[in-house]
Amino acid sequence: QVQLVESGGGLVQAGGSLRLSCAASGRSLSDYAMGWFRQSPGKEREFVAGITAISWTHGTTYYADSVKGRFTISRDNANYTVYLQMESLKPEDTAVYYCAARPDFYNTSPGRYDYWGQGTQVTVSS
DSSP, X not given: OOOEEEEOOEEEETTOOEEEEEXXXXXXXXXXXXXXXXXXXXXXXXXXXXXXXXXXXXXXXEEOTTTTTTEEEEEOTTSSEEEEEEXXXXXXXXXXXXXXXXXXXXXXXXXXOSEEOOOEEEEEEO
């Protein structure tokens, strides 16, 4: 069982930055691919960014087109925490952001992930 806890959300003006964190409770995430997803009211949960397990391609990353060049997913060296650095934020980035874990390789479908955090709200004002 993997328990994930997100933090770092908040209110920011357009053009600003935030860094989200996703921590696993007492265990390394090195064997897990991690994904960041977001969901706005009335919309489906959508893929934002993913990173493979360290044991698979040493942490290859992948981004949705809507965030490419603005967001960066990374792991800390101990692999207990995964981050989502968000730059040049736009009002359309407003959503609840979730991290999720699955074995080995990331997937863009939420249904492919085994473990989820509770989510953290990001609000970008214009």
